[in-house]
Amino acid sequence: MTARRGLVLHTVAAVVTAVVLAPLALPGYVLRYDMVFVPRQPLNWEMIAPADALPRAVPLDAVVSVANLAVPGWLLQRIALVAVVYLAALGAARLLPTARVMPRVVAALAYAWTPYLAERLLLGQWALLLAYAALPFLVAAARDLRAGRPGALPRLILAAAPAAVTPTGGLIALVTVAVLLPLRSRATAAALAAVAALNAPWLLASLSSAAGGSSDPEGVAMFAARAENWAGSWVALLGTGGIWNAQTVPASRSSVLVPVVTVLLLAVAVLGLRELRRRWPGGADRLFILAAGGFVLAAAGAAGPGVALLEWLVVHVPGAGLLRDGQKFLIPYALVTALGFALGAELLADRLARRFEPAAGRVLLAGAILLPVVVMPDLAFGASGALRPVRYPADWDVVAARVAVAPGEVLSLPFEGYQRYDWTRGVVVRDPAPRYLDAPVLMNDALRVGAVTVDGENPRATAAQALLDAGRPVAELGARWVLVRRGPVAEPPAPVLAGLRLVYDGPQLRLWENPAAADTGRLAGAGRRMPALAAHLLAATVVIFAALGLLRIRRRSWYGPRTHESGEEETWPSWPPS
Amino acid sequence: MAKLATFVVAAVAGGVLGIVGILATVGAVSPSADHVASIETSDTEPAAYGTR
Known part of the structure; x- marks a missing residue:
């Protein structure tokens, strides 16, 4: 990718971030539902391994506490939220297998301006959104690792690390690696071991917690995907919306036209997904499997036999409570949809350009860029002011x-x-x-x-x-x-x-x-929490070694994913055959 | 002919985006919608994680 095109993508990511997070220019803390930042979060045993509660924020709390030693809470919150939106836009744009810049911008908007991002942001689940932002980079690193490119393993670990700050994100990263990489290879084993090590903190913390592993089955229905308009919950999920909480849904999602636009978007995406398979032989199919699996999990709690199965699982299988709010597993589906929509728009634009003139194609791509914003305008400016910072009372x-x-x-x-x-x-x-x-x-x-x-x-x-x-x-x-x-x-x-x-x-x-x-x-009770501390140290060591390894290998940008560095002949490093 | 086609494409794309945008904005500002814009007035429950 030329420097100029790279600059365009960074600029697009920056503009999207600025528009979405504009209220964060005001002083204070954005406090919403699960999003709680404080001036200085202490580092204590409860942050490493909660004694009595399930480790839902492990190792997130320890990471925030350590970061808080150097960065005040208000700034840390802004860094985290900016990273979510910026990296989501940039990652999707860079992952798209194309040589042209406008389809990349389509992918950036289609992935960074989604109901999923908006709804999880409004629910305050910024750490889950780190997994969302990291997924394009993780997929690119997995592709490069499979192709044997230097530096791919450290990049994969560094992409999985922000995802693994929560149990859900860590699991998504682990399954992504398992699905995208071939079964029997040393590289796969190394990648799986590293990502498993990133998941070790919450796994070991759950062993030392007095909280029972089973959850209330009533949560399955309460946290199931929800209809946002006349089209029902499955169509809401197809549009990457459908979060359980009506209070965290952008108002525009109730518009009567949303399902129509969802169908339009998916129709274009289907065109693009066929092209994605062609440009990305082997890899695209694996990504589709991942996305389909996530969608099934998301839809399972909404209706049908999945409900009873989930209720049985959350009661009888320790830790299965993670599956209750299934909509959160839409992350790979959202990425696949964004890539498909961008490639589909590129195909249609090419046809128009060939049939008439290049300007017609560019007009179509401009429309595709704007479509996610137009259909959900209220994500702008902190979801219409919902992300306004407040001050803690003295x-x-x-x-x-x-x-x-x-x-x-x-x-x-x-x-x-x-x-x-x-x-x-x-x-x-x-x-x-x-x-x-x-x-x-x-x-x-x-x-x-x-x-x-x-x-x-x-x-x-x-x-x-x-x-x-x-x-x-x-x-x-x-x-x-x-x-x-x-x-x-x-x-x-x-x-x-x-x-x-x-x-x-x-x-x-x-x-x-x-x-x-x-x-x-x-x-008391520090002794039984030592394994969790050791797991935190192990995960940190893995990340540090990955960063050092990458610094040694890479001459340029360390965060990838990179596509083509020179010329436009090789538009996309292809996957080795499956 | 080509210029006309481009004009038609632009008009259709603009029209679709315009209609969708207007309806989405109307949905966003509608006080009757069950959504985040009405969070401070529609949900009187002071200690709920959320509503369905």
Whole structure:
């Protein structure tokens, strides 16, 4: 790719990023649902291996805590979100097997301006979106590894690393590598071993956690794909939408024309996918298998026999709760659709150009570039202001300082994991306490979806809920601190706080101390979490060695994927035959 | 002829994008839609992870 064309793609990625994340120019933190960044996240055992909760944010929390040692939380959040959108656009554009720049721009928009990205962003799942952004680079690295190109293995590891900061992303990376690479080869074994090592932190953390491996089957229905308009949930999934939460869906998805545009987009994509098979023999088929598998997982929970199967799995197979929110596995499908749409648009543009004049083809490509934006205009400007930053009330710093003086377990009340506050402008956000306070925080991991409560897995949270339901003093739990977050949810009644001493009374937070609490309490148990720490160190070592290996090999851009470096004859490094 | 064809392609593409864009924007600003734009007023549940 010429430097000028590369510059065009970087510019497109930058413009898309700036348009989507414009409100992040304002000071503060974007707090939405699962997205909680704090000024300085502590690095403690709970970040490495939660004692009682499932390791849903392992090794993410440790990575953020370590990064926070050098970069403040507000900046780290901006780096992460910019990386998501920028790399998604750039990765798809560079992965497209073409010599022309306009179809690459089509791919960039078709992958970075999707309902999937918008909905997961609005749900605050930025770490899952790191896997989304990393997938094009991972696919390119797998292609190069298969072809025996130098530096492919380190690039594959570095592409898998951001994906593997969450269990879901790590699994997607591992399956991607397993599907795209040939079964019996040393390179495949090395790649699988490396990506498995990246997954080791959450696997070992789950072994040391007291949380049960099974999940509430009610979650299957609650977190199943959801219809966004008249066309039903399957069509929503075909358009890469269909997230379970109605509150995190861009409003434009309810437009009556969305299903029509989805069909139009898929029709063009089908044309393009045939061309993708031709330009990418062997590799395209494997990518299709990956995408189809992801789509089946996404659709399984919505209807049919898949529902019963998933319900059985989440109860009887440890860790199968990961499959409940199946829409998140649409990532490979979204990539395949974007590549197909871009190639299909290129084919149609070529036909028009040959039949009439080149300008007609360019007009068509310009239309294809704009189509994702036009059909979902409300992703612009932080999803129409939904990503507006807010400031933490000063109470949080005061409480964090008090707890830091005498660390001990903190019970966070009201016993709701997610809550809306005035200071978040009414936006629902996960309890910030576990990340703000340098202490283990006992919060409710049951999830309320409308009127239904999906039970959590944390046994201590279950015990705390039983205590609260009975109206008994929470001091019996033995936590050293009780934090009360003031907001629209009623504060706990006086009998529940009996035996506690109020040590801070602010406008947003109240902190109570339990004089009867043991000094060490839940801080103990470091020994059984050592394997998880070792897994973190192993994963970090793998990443460091991959980076060093790549630095040694590569003369130029280290992050790939690169297609053709000189001339336009070899438009795409082909896959070896399967 | 070629210029006319280009004009037709541009008109069709522009028309499709325009209609889709207008309808999508209307959907986005419609106060009755079940979506994120109405999050602060439509969902009074103070402690739910979400609604379906």
